[in-house]
Amino acid sequence: MARAITPRKKIMWTALSWGIGLLIFFPILWTFLTSFKSEATAISDPPVWFLFDWTTENYTTVLERSNYPLALMNSIVIAVGSTILGIIIAVPAAWAMAFVPGKRTKDVLLWMLSTKMLPAVGVLYPLVLIAKYFGIMDSRILLVMILMLINLPIIVWMLYTYFREIPGEILEAARMDGASLKNEIIYVLTPMAVPGIASTILLNIILAWNEAFWTIILTTVNAAPLTKFIASFSAPEGLFYAKLSAASIMAIAPILIMGWFSQKQLVRGLTFGAVK
Amino acid sequence: MATEHSRSSARIMIAPAVFVLLVWMLVPLCMTLYFSFADYRPMRATFDAWIGFDNYVSFLTSSSFLSSLGTTLLMVGGILIITITGGIGLALLLDQPMFGQGIVRILVIAPFFVMPTVSALVWKNMFFNVDNGLFSYLFKFFGAQPYDFLSQSPLLSIVVIVAWQWLPFATLILLTAVQSLSSEQLEAAEMDGAPPIARFWYMILPHLSRAITVVILIQTIFLLSIFAEIFVTTNGAFGTRTLTYLVYQRVLESQNIGLGSAGGIVAVILANIVAIFLMRIVGKNLDN
Numbered sequence: 001m002a003r004a005i006t007p008r009k010k011i012m013w014t015a016l017s018w019g020i021g022l023l024i025f026f027p028i029l030w031t032f033l034t035s036f037k038s039e040a041t042a043i044s045d046p047p048v049w050f051l052f053d054w055t056t057e058n059y060t061t062v063l064e065r066s067n068y069p070l071a072l073m074n075s076i077v078i079a080v081g082s083t084i085l086g087i088i089i090a091v092p093a094a095w096a097m098a099f100v101p102g103k104r105t106k107d108v109l110l111w112m113l114s115t116k117m118l119p120a121v122g123v124l125y126p127l128v129l130i131a132k133y134f135g136i137m138d139s140r141i142l143l144v145m146i147l148m149l150i151n152l153p154i155i156v157w158m159l160y161t162y163f164r165e166i167p168g169e170i171l172e173a174a175r176m177d178g179a180s181l182k183n184e185i186i187y188v189l190t191p192m193a194v195p196g197i198a199s200t201i202l203l204n205i206i207l208a209w210n211e212a213f214w215t216i217i218l219t220t221v222n223a224a225p226l227t228k229f230i231a232s233f234s235a236p237e238g239l240f241y242a243k244l245s246a247a248s249i250m251a252i253a254p255i256l257i258m259g260w261f262s263q264k265q266l267v268r269g270l271t272f273g274a275v276k
Numbered sequence: 277m278a279t280e281h282s283r284s285s286a287r288i289m290i291a292p293a294v295f296v297l298l299v300w301m302l303v304p305l306c307m308t309l310y311f312s313f314a315d316y317r318p319m320r321a322t323f324d325a326w327i328g329f330d331n332y333v334s335f336l337t338s339s340s341f342l343s344s345l346g347t348t349l350l351m352v353g354g355i356l357i358i359t360i361t362g363g364i365g366l367a368l369l370l371d372q373p374m375f376g377q378g379i380v381r382i383l384v385i386a387p388f389f390v391m392p393t394v395s396a397l398v399w400k401n402m403f404f405n406v407d408n409g410l411f412s413y414l415f416k417f418f419g420a421q422p423y424d425f426l427s428q429s430p431l432l433s434i435v436v437i438v439a440w441q442w443l444p445f446a447t448l449i450l451l452t453a454v455q456s457l458s459s460e461q462l463e464a465a466e467m468d469g470a471p472p473i474a475r476f477w478y479m480i481l482p483h484l485s486r487a488i489t490v491v492i493l494i495q496t497i498f499l500l501s502i503f504a505e506i507f508v509t510t511n512g513a514f515g516t517r518t519l520t521y522l523v524y525q526r527v528l529e530s531q532n533i534g535l536g537s538a539g540g541i542v543a544v545i546l547a548n549i550v551a552i553f554l555m556r557i558v559g560k561n562l563d564n
Contacts (some may be wrong), residue, residue, distance in 0.1 A: 005373045009373075010373050010374060010375070011375075013369070013372040013373060013374040013378065014374040016369065017369055017370065017372070017374050017380045017381060018376070019384035020366070020384075021368065021379075021380040021381075021384050022383060023385065023388055023442065024383060024384050024386075024440070024444075025383040025387075027382070027387070027398055027399065027402075027403065027440070028386055028390065028423075029389070030398075031398050032400060032409070034402065035482075043407075043408040044290075044416070045408075045413060046413060047410060047413055047471060078380075082306070089292050089293050089296060090293055091289045092289035092290070093289055093292070093293035093294070094291070094294075096286035096287075096289035096290050097288060097290065100282050100285075100286035102283065102286070104561050106559065108290065108294065109530065109562065110555055110558065110559055110562075112293070112294075112297055112556065113558065114551060114555060115297050115300065115301045115547070116552040117547055117550075117554070118301060118305070118544060118547070119496050119500060119501050119540075119544055119547045120503075120520075121303060121501070121502055121520050121524055121527070121539070121540050121543050122304075122308055122522040122540040122541065122543055122544040123304035123305055123308055123313065123540070123546075124308075124523070124524065124527050124528070124536075124540060125307075125308065125309075125527045125533050125536065125537060126303070126304035126305075126307035126308055126311075126527070127304055127526075129307070129375045130303075130304070134414065135402070149296060149297065149300040152293065152296065154298060156293055165490030169525065178526045182429070183506060206389060208347075209391065210391040210392065212391060212392040212503065213395055213501065213503045213504065214503035216393075216503070216504060217506060217524075217528070225319075226391065227391050227392070227393050227504065228393075230391065230393040230394050230397060231393045231397075231507065232401075232511075233397055233510050234397060234507075234508040234516075241401060241408070243401060243430070244397060244398075244401060245398075245402075248394040248397070248398060249500050250389060250392055251391060252389065252394055254388060255389050256389045256390070258299065258389075259385070259386070259388065260385070260386075260389075261316045263381070263385060263448065265335050265447075266388075267448055267449055267452050270449075270494060271447070271449060271490055272558045274486075274490045274554075274557050274558050274561050275452055275486070275490050276448050276455055
């Protein structure tokens with residue numbers, strides 16, 4: 001920076017940014033605090049902030065008395081399963097498009113993206129019919145497949161942009177030095193591709209974890225992931241704020257942490273390279 | 277250096293992805309198209325495979341379609357205005373020199389990773405609730421009457437919830453664009469005595485225009501299919517029934533498959549109009 005910054009200005013910007021940042025983060029913070037309160041404290045008037053008897057009772061209640069463990073398991077299976085399946089299908093495709101681009105490559109990429117823009121309600125009933133026909137309503141396999149298909153364009157796209165950054169000359173050099181195709185893949189390509197594949201996996205687990213159209217409509221209990229489980233709190237009985245908060249925190253905490261690590265990939269993955 | 281051999285193996289590598297996406301797109305969409313011309317109501321055991329454009333006519337001329345279109349426009353428009361203006365402000369703010377920039381960034385981005393059902397329920401109960409919500413305490417603290425957000429201004433409430441979720445997305449993308457602006461040019465303008473407003477209007481905003489367009493297009497596509505937030509807050513009541521929600525109700529709640537499918541096709545066409553513009557920008561970027 002060529003410009004000198006006065007300390008006073010810097011402190012002013014710091015105060016303003018922290019204030020706004022905390023304001024935006026506040027709902028999550030408040031949920032976190034409430035999750036450690038008793039149900040009575042959770043709705044006390046005036047609200048209490050930090051000085052209350054912190055209890056982990058809500059967490060144990062939610063874990064023991066509800067379908068939470070099943071929902072958590074379903075979320076993990078669906079998010080991870082659909083991502084891995086998507087990666088298996090997408091890696092060869094992205095690879096071929098990045099290293100052996102043809103005349104049609106651009107069209108294929110754009111066409112894949114366009115499938116992502118199909119509104120879900122446009123195919124709602126046929127999917128319900130197909131799922132019923134195969135007897136897989138409310139099953140994990142159905143959601144794994146659907147979420148894989150929804151996110152496949154993003155996976156292909158992200159991998160493509162990562163692979164394209166790998167210089168082709170390195171591959172040629174390896175070939176000149178007499179590396180076999182197997183060695184070329186294991187020792188040259190894979191190390192360069194792993195970071196890109198890893199960030200693609202991360203972002204897609206996040207997207208699949210939070211998907212809340214198909215997961216709500218196509219599941220009832222057996223395959224219901226956390227999105228659906230939490231939605232069941234919308235018709236509650238009696239005091240439930242603290243338990244809702246505990247369930248919410250458990251549902252978002254792992255993804256929040258993963259999300260913070262994938263900030264950069266978010267821009268790349270969701271703008272399809274239109275903003276650099 | 278692509279040989280004929282590598283070309284054909286490339287085709288084989290791309291084939292599975294193309295195949296599954298093609299099936300995924302064509303099969304259900306053709307079925308919806310087929311149903312949209314049929315009188316199909318499973319609850320009444322009615323199935324008449326061809327009734328022409330009747331479904332389209334009755335869907336497009338129904339008052340619920342027009343009001344759902346209005347609701348959709350208000351909702352998407354409101355969210356876009358909040359997230360774009362807020363996003364520009366936040367992006368410029370986060371670009372300033374400060375202590376703990378990384379942490380502020382993390383705080384601002386967090387809402388994007390909260391699942392829609394959680395954010396909708398947390399806002400609905402712990403903030404908007406007229407008896408126990410935080411806003412009610414705040415109103416009472418200042419001596420005002422507590423306000424029942426979700427029944428008095430349901431549309432605005434949902435706009436607030438969804439805007440909170442998407443503000444980080446707009447901020448993050450606009451911040452990326454702000455950071456690519458040359459600071460030398462800005463400094464030169466500053467030295468020449470251009471006031472901050474002029475610098476914003478004539479230098480920063482034009483530089484951001486493409487990023488803003490991209491944010492608008494991508495958000496519109498995602499926002500057109502808002503579902504969970506409406507599902508857990510108002511269930512489509514009180515004038516919060518968007519086009520997506522209307523189709524969902526026609527298909528799954530009233531089980532009028534023909535009518536709902538016609539609505540689904542209408543939604544697909546509307547989304548495609550937005551998508552075409554986005555694809556153009558993305559396509560141009562692929563070339564360079």
